[in-house]
Amino acid sequence: MPKIIVEIMPKQDLLDPQGKAVANALKRAGNDIETTRIGKRIELHYKNQPTEKDLEKAKELAKDFLSNSVIEDVVDVYIEEQN
Amino acid sequence: MKIGVITYPGSLDDRDAQRAIKLAGGTPVPLWHASDDLKNIDAVVLPGGFSYGDYLRCGAIAAQAPATKEVIKKAEKGLPVLGICNGFQVLVEAHLLPGGLIRNEKQHFVCRDQRLHVENNNTRWTGMFEQNEEITIPLKNGEGGYIADEETLKYLEGEDLIAFRYLDVNPNGSMNEIAGLTNTKGNIVGLMPHPEHAVEPGFGPDTPVATRSGIDGLRFFQSVIGQVVG
Numbered sequence: 001m002p003k004i005i006v007e008i009m010p011k012q013d014l015l016d017p018q019g020k021a022v023a024n025a026l027k028r029a030g031n032d033i034e035t036t037r038i039g040k041r042i043e044l045h046y047k048n049q050p051t052e053k054d055l056e057k058a059k060e061l062a063k064d065f066l067s068n069s070v071i072e073d074v075v076d077v078y079i080e081e082q083n
Numbered sequence: 084m085k086i087g088v089i090t091y092p093g094s095l096d097d098r099d100a101q102r103a104i105k106l107a108g109g110t111p112v113p114l115w116h117a118s119d120d121l122k123n124i125d126a127v128v129l130p131g132g133f134s135y136g137d138y139l140r141c142g143a144i145a146a147q148a149p150a151t152k153e154v155i156k157k158a159e160k161g162l163p164v165l166g167i168c169n170g171f172q173v174l175v176e177a178h179l180l181p182g183g184l185i186r187n188e189k190q191h192f193v194c195r196d197q198r199l200h201v202e203n204n205n206t207r208w209t210g211m212f213e214q215n216e217e218i219t220i221p222l223k224n225g226e227g228g229y230i231a232d233e234e235t236l237k238y239l240e241g242e243d244l245i246a247f248r249y250l251d252v253n254p255n256g257s258m259n260e261i262a263g264l265t266n267t268k269g270n271i272v273g274l275m276p277h278p279e280h281a282v283e284p285g286f287g288p289d290t291p292v293a294t295r296s297g298i299d300g301l302r303f304f305q306s307v308i309g310q311v312v313g
Contacts, residue, residue, distance in 0.1 A: 014185065014230070015188075017186055017190050038218065055150070065139075065143070065147065068140055068143065068176065068183055070175075070182055070183035070186055070230065070232070071140075071183045071230065
């Protein structure tokens with residue numbers, strides 16, 4: 001199914017408790033990893049191949065509803081290429 | 084006075100809010116999230132609990148509900164709105180109040196009788212408090228950490244829009260000890276603690292006088308009704 005992908009991350013300066021817990025576990029397991037941060041990937045599924053207009057609309061939705069600019073950043077919104 | 088209480092899927096304290104309104108002398112009107120009919124109410128409460136699984140972010144989906152959309156329109160025209168806990172999160176997600184609410188600083192759900200400092204008694208929901216009064220009402224949340232950028236905090240402090248601040252302890256790491264906010268018109272108030280759980284002797288927080296005798300929450304509802312009962 002044709003998709004638009006929205007990627008959202010918690011703001012850099014905010015505590016990310018999930019990321020912190022996962023990083024601790026990874027470190028405990030002997031991995032050379034300092035920190036991890038966990039965000040969201042949201043897939044918007046379309047019946048037809050999304051157009052540039054759909055992408056613009058998706059960017060708006062990402063900014064106004066799918067993320068909250070007080071606590072999160074929209075990292076990327078893109079049409080996923082079909083293989 | 085008819086005060087609506089919206090029930091969202093996952094609301095827990097809608098019935099408690101209705102009961103509080105009745106005890107304060109008002110007429111509670113149950114409202115349903117999926118309907119945009121607010122039934123000619125004079126004020127509205129967005130209750131505590133959860134909404135839509137709190138998926139995406141707490142209150143984010145509830146902010147888009149048909150009932151909430153109507154509340155946003157009417158709030159801009161002056162309808163008194165009280166958002167409690169999840170209701171506060173809904174108000175923030177609906178951009179009726181600025182900032183955001185995130186997971187408690189220490190990651191734990193906190194449930195305690197919380198002392199608050201009344202910072203602004205010049206709102207529709209706080210008129211019956213003395214300015215700088217100290218009150219105690221229950222607090223119970225997992226995601227009550229208030230955050231905002233520096234500019235917003237400066238605006239809130241400068242315009243006197245902080246309605247309540249936490250006393251003794253900051254239970255969730257809220258910036259500037261913010262427990263509740265209001266808007267410039269004073270018709271909208273949102274707070275994390277639960278006034279509706281401190282409205283009836285025998286069921287409220289402990290006071291120096293007697294256990295469970297605290298009814299500081301009652302005056303939120305009496306304030307908007309504009310009368311003292313009993």
